[in-house]
Structure formats: C-alpha cells, structure tokens
Amino acid sequence: MKRRKHKVEYLKALVANDKGDVFDLDNYAATGADGSVLSPLTSSDCTPMPYGSEIMYLPDRKPVLWNIAKKNFETLHENPYEPGTPVFPAAAFNSPGYMISHTSSYEESADAGYLPLFSYGAVGWSEKKGFMTAVIQVDKERRQDLRLMKPEKIAAGIRKMQKAMPSNRLEKHLENCALKYGCPAGKNFFLGRYEAPLPTSRACNARCLGCISLQADQKIIPSSQNRINFTPSPEEIKEVALSHILRVKNPVVSFGQGCEGDPLLAADAIIPAISMIREKTDEGTINMNTNGSCPDILEGLFDAGLDSIRISINSVRKSCYNAYFRPVSYKFEDVLQSIDLARQRGKFVSINYLNCPGITDSPEESDELFKFLKNHRINMIQWRNLNFDPLRYMQTMNQAAPHSRPTGMKPLLEKIRKNFPQIRYGYFNPPKEKYGTSRHDA
Ligand code: SF4
Structure with missing residues (x-):
C-alpha cells in the first residue's frame, strides 16, 4: 500500500x-x-x-x-x-x-x-x-483562564471581601494585585476559585536574574511588580486564608508569590498563621512556593501544618543554579536537603522547573535531571517557561557549564515520562484531594 x-x-x-x-x-x-x-x-x-x-x-x-x-x-x-x-x-x-x-x-x-x-x-x-x-x-486545568475571570465578578468579589475584612492590609494588597497587575491568582481569591495567594515576605536570600519583584537596576531590567512593602500579621494571613478555604471546593492557599521575596524569610509570621488556620480547620491545602533555601525553617513550617512545597529550580547543576539564582546566604545543597526533608515528612513536593529551550534540553542538563529524579523522589514537575531574555540566559548558562546540541523539549518530556511514570506533570499546585487522582495533567 x-x-x-x-x-x-x-x-x-x-x-x-x-x-x-x-x-x-x-x-x-x-x-x-x-x-x-x-x-x-x-x-x-x-x-x-x-x-x-x-x-x-x-x-x-x-x-x-x-x-x-x-x-x-x-x-x-x-x-x-x-x-x-x-x-x-x-x-x-x-x-x-x-x-x-x-x-x-x-x-x-x-x-x-x-x-x-x-x-x-x-x-x-x-x-x-x-x-x-x-x-x-502541560496542564489542562482552567485555573488561570481569563475567560472565566469576568471583571464585574472580580469587582463584586472585592466589595464582598472589603466588607468582610475592612482593615486587613493583605486583602488590600491583593486588590492591587488583581486590578493593577492583573494577577490571575489574586483574581481567583476574589472570585472564590482554586488557589489564593498569601504574599508575606519582604526579603529574599537569592538574587535571581529574572526576579520580577526586585531588580538592582530598573534601567537595565525593569521588575514587573513591586515587592510587598509590609509583613502581614499572622491574624491578617489567617483571615484571608480561612475565607478562601471555607468557601472554595478543594481550595489551595499559597505563600510565595511574584510580588514578594521568599516566604521562608517570613516564617515568624507564617508559622503562627498556619497554626491558627489549622486550629480552625483541617480542610484546604496550605502550600509554599519557595527557593527551598532553609531546611531548618521548613521543618517548623511542616510542624505547624504546611502541606506542600514547590521549589524553584532552573537547573539541577549547581554551577547553572548559582549563575541564575545567585544565592546570598545558602547553598544549592540546602535546596536538595529541603526536598528530601519534605518527602521524609510525607509532604507533596513539586519543582518549579524554569526551562528555556536550548539549555534545559541539552544532554548535560537532562542527564543531571535524570540523576536528580532518581535520587530525590519528588511528586511533580511544574514545567514553567523561564521569563528572561533567552539569548542572555544562554550566554550566562554556557559560561557556567557546557551545553551541547539540544535534543528537543518534547523528547525530553517524553523520556522523563517513560522513566519516571510516577512523576506528575503540570503547571498549577494541586489540592491535596487530587494528589492521587492523576499522574499527568497533560
Ligand atoms: S527566589 Fe523568588 S523572590 Fe527570591 S530573588 Fe528569586 S525570584 Fe526573586
């Protein structure tokens, strides 16, 4: 034929x-x-x-x-x-x-x-x-589909929250996120759906090249958001988190947003906030998006009731990680320790894998990623596009370590699926009710 x-x-x-x-x-x-x-x-x-x-x-x-x-x-x-x-x-x-x-x-x-x-x-x-x-x-969920975020419904949600918590500074901050920056997570809080953000931290111990909330020189690379300029009190965090958890099906509340530093550095406010939430309810997934730099602090957060973490990594090769994250007071080994600690404590662990075609799919990168996945039993890879000038990123990465001819992003994803079928792919932090339901969202 x-x-x-x-x-x-x-x-x-x-x-x-x-x-x-x-x-x-x-x-x-x-x-x-x-x-x-x-x-x-x-x-x-x-x-x-x-x-x-x-x-x-x-x-x-x-x-x-x-x-x-x-x-x-x-x-x-x-x-x-x-x-x-x-x-x-x-x-x-x-x-x-x-x-x-x-x-x-x-x-x-x-x-x-x-x-x-x-x-x-x-x-x-x-x-x-x-x-x-x-x-x-990589994720079929319509969590951040703008068609489901009608401006009039967001405005109504804001009015409702203003009434419910008139002096809560975190609620005010989220209004700004939703209206000024168009942040889909902020909008979802007011719409009462999926995942609500809990930005808290003013500080960070990394200096990522592509940090969207703080850049050393705005004339060279403008940061797209202003970093939160106050630390919400544990009561303010609890009030926002509980209002979301108690009205949404399979709710997630997340520390570690684009408009803040790293939440591990605000643990003094977050630990008591989580304890207060957990005194009230076991419902809802309390998640933290973080650089994973302080395993000791993480231990205290898990004790208080943190359910899951998502750790950002651009590469599992230390030289490439350091060239992008530029850690100030921690080492890449601390990040690995945080991942292992979270798994030992039975927590759901995702990596926020910041990828750039040409670098992520180079044989050197993918070989190391395979070793990492064998040695650190993470639950999920959130495949994220690196928001940074691609050519400048490649120059920086090539200075940090060799990258030979890339093999393609699609084949990379397929190869990982074949070898690590238990690792879930996606883009969003799953609620705990769905940890076991789907290996792959894509
Ligand atoms: S870890 Fe997050 S907050 Fe800290 S520098 Fe990097 S992007 Fe910015």
Missing part, C-alpha cells in the same frame, strides 16, 4: 515594523530556535495560539527566518514591503499551562539591551488556523 504524502504547511513568518504593527511575510516561514538549532515551524508541530496569549515585538533585534524559495535561514535587515525601514522579530508570551518548545529566532543588534521579563516563544501564521505557537500543553 502506498503511503499518502502529507504536504508540509510552513507557518508564515510574523514580524513587526517600528510602530509595533505585526504582519506576516509571504516568502518566509516562521522559525523556532532550540538554542542554536533552528527549524522552520510547520502547522503540525505548533498549536493554535492559546487564549490569553500575547504577541510581542522585540526591539533592537533582527528576525532570523526560513527563506522558502532559497531553502536557507536568513537574517532580515529591513522590511521587505518597505525597503529602508526596519523590521523586528515577533514572539508569543503564552498563557499559563503551556510550555514553549522553541523560542523566537533572532539576532541582537549591537546596541541591544535586555528584553523585559517575559518568555519569548516562537509564533507564526497559518492561513487555516490563524496564529500558532510552538508549545506543549
């Missing part, structure tokens, strides 16, 4: 002019980068752009695209439709739950500064399906 050949549909390249208008090009295919490995994007290896994603243009950079007629990659120096005028690469910032398999493909101009703190996924245009992006869906 003869096999029918499928015609490959290249996605048309998307670029932007100097006004920021994005448009497609007839003779070029969109191109994705997996580190230094470039490939033209086709409709079969991309997904219609997830709802809520945004297309951005990249200033001070030139698109690298696949010239369909010449069958080679080409750097575009000017707008082919308006010769003499500049042209810029386009990229997609994809919705939560989707991990990028390729970054946008471009070259920096000599005077380029850092890109703002987003991930820059590859994007193209299909005549049949519209905008398409190079992503892998």
Whole structure:
C-alpha cells in the first residue's frame, strides 16, 4: 500500500515594523530556535495560539527566518514591503499551562539591551488556523483562564471581601494585585476559585536574574511588580486564608508569590498563621512556593501544618543554579536537603522547573535531571517557561557549564515520562484531594 504524502504547511513568518504593527511575510516561514538549532515551524508541530496569549515585538533585534524559495535561514535587515525601514522579530508570551518548545529566532543588534521579563516563544501564521505557537500543553486545568475571570465578578468579589475584612492590609494588597497587575491568582481569591495567594515576605536570600519583584537596576531590567512593602500579621494571613478555604471546593492557599521575596524569610509570621488556620480547620491545602533555601525553617513550617512545597529550580547543576539564582546566604545543597526533608515528612513536593529551550534540553542538563529524579523522589514537575531574555540566559548558562546540541523539549518530556511514570506533570499546585487522582495533567 502506498503511503499518502502529507504536504508540509510552513507557518508564515510574523514580524513587526517600528510602530509595533505585526504582519506576516509571504516568502518566509516562521522559525523556532532550540538554542542554536533552528527549524522552520510547520502547522503540525505548533498549536493554535492559546487564549490569553500575547504577541510581542522585540526591539533592537533582527528576525532570523526560513527563506522558502532559497531553502536557507536568513537574517532580515529591513522590511521587505518597505525597503529602508526596519523590521523586528515577533514572539508569543503564552498563557499559563503551556510550555514553549522553541523560542523566537533572532539576532541582537549591537546596541541591544535586555528584553523585559517575559518568555519569548516562537509564533507564526497559518492561513487555516490563524496564529500558532510552538508549545506543549502541560496542564489542562482552567485555573488561570481569563475567560472565566469576568471583571464585574472580580469587582463584586472585592466589595464582598472589603466588607468582610475592612482593615486587613493583605486583602488590600491583593486588590492591587488583581486590578493593577492583573494577577490571575489574586483574581481567583476574589472570585472564590482554586488557589489564593498569601504574599508575606519582604526579603529574599537569592538574587535571581529574572526576579520580577526586585531588580538592582530598573534601567537595565525593569521588575514587573513591586515587592510587598509590609509583613502581614499572622491574624491578617489567617483571615484571608480561612475565607478562601471555607468557601472554595478543594481550595489551595499559597505563600510565595511574584510580588514578594521568599516566604521562608517570613516564617515568624507564617508559622503562627498556619497554626491558627489549622486550629480552625483541617480542610484546604496550605502550600509554599519557595527557593527551598532553609531546611531548618521548613521543618517548623511542616510542624505547624504546611502541606506542600514547590521549589524553584532552573537547573539541577549547581554551577547553572548559582549563575541564575545567585544565592546570598545558602547553598544549592540546602535546596536538595529541603526536598528530601519534605518527602521524609510525607509532604507533596513539586519543582518549579524554569526551562528555556536550548539549555534545559541539552544532554548535560537532562542527564543531571535524570540523576536528580532518581535520587530525590519528588511528586511533580511544574514545567514553567523561564521569563528572561533567552539569548542572555544562554550566554550566562554556557559560561557556567557546557551545553551541547539540544535534543528537543518534547523528547525530553517524553523520556522523563517513560522513566519516571510516577512523576506528575503540570503547571498549577494541586489540592491535596487530587494528589492521587492523576499522574499527568497533560
Ligand atoms: S527566589 Fe523568588 S523572590 Fe527570591 S530573588 Fe528569586 S525570584 Fe526573586
């Protein structure tokens, strides 16, 4: 029997002019980068752009695209439709739950500064399906689907909470998160769904390159949120947490948000808050998103009733971890100790795996990740896109350790699934009611 050949549909390249208008090009295919490995994007290896994603243009950079007629990659120096005028690469910032398999493909101009703190996924245009992006869906839950967050319902939720806790500063802070920063976790608190944030910590003992709440020089990399400037009292934390736990099905409340430092450094407020919550109810999952730097402090949090932790890691190679997290008063070994302690205490442990195609899927990185997964029995990998300038990140990582030719993000995910079927994939912190129900959300 003869096999029918499928015609490959290249996605048309998307670029932007100097006004920021994005448009497609007839003779070029969109191109994705997996580190230094470039490939033209086709409709079969991309997904219609997830709802809520945004297309951005990249200033001070030139698109690298696949010239369909010449069958080679080409750097575009000017707008082919308006010769003499500049042209810029386009990229997609994809919705939560989707991990990028390729970054946008471009070259920096000599005077380029850092890109703002987003991930820059590859994007193209299909005549049949519209905008398409190079992503892998890792979580199907609609926890942060903007279609389910109607502004009038958020406003009503805010009014209700203002009435219920008129002098609670944490509630006020969350209003700002929901309305000013559009934070989906903040919105969910007022909507009474899924996971509510409990930002608490003003300080951090790391200096992550891509920290969104504090950057040493705002002119070089602007942080996208202001860090919380007060420490809520244990009573304020308890009031917000209990209001969520007592009205939501399978509720999660989480310390460690984008608008704070690391919650381990605010344990003096958090430990009594958790104790007060647990005096009132055993319901709800109390979670902490953290850098996992202080196992001793974590022990006290577990004693008080913390249920789960999510530890952020960009790499399990110490040199690469240090180059991104730039720990000030702890060591990578402390992070590993925290993971092991949590498992010994029977807690649910996720890693918040900050990935960047070209680095995460290099053989050196994936070999170490396999060793890590064998030695530290984590429950879940939350596959997160690293929100940092991809080329600058690659330079930093390549200085920290060797990375040879990447093998692809999709094959990496498949290989881990095959070898560690017990490890759950996802994007969101699961409630304890669902710890055992699904190995994989994707
Ligand atoms: S651990 Fe979190 S709060 Fe601390 S520097 Fe890194 S991103 Fe910022």
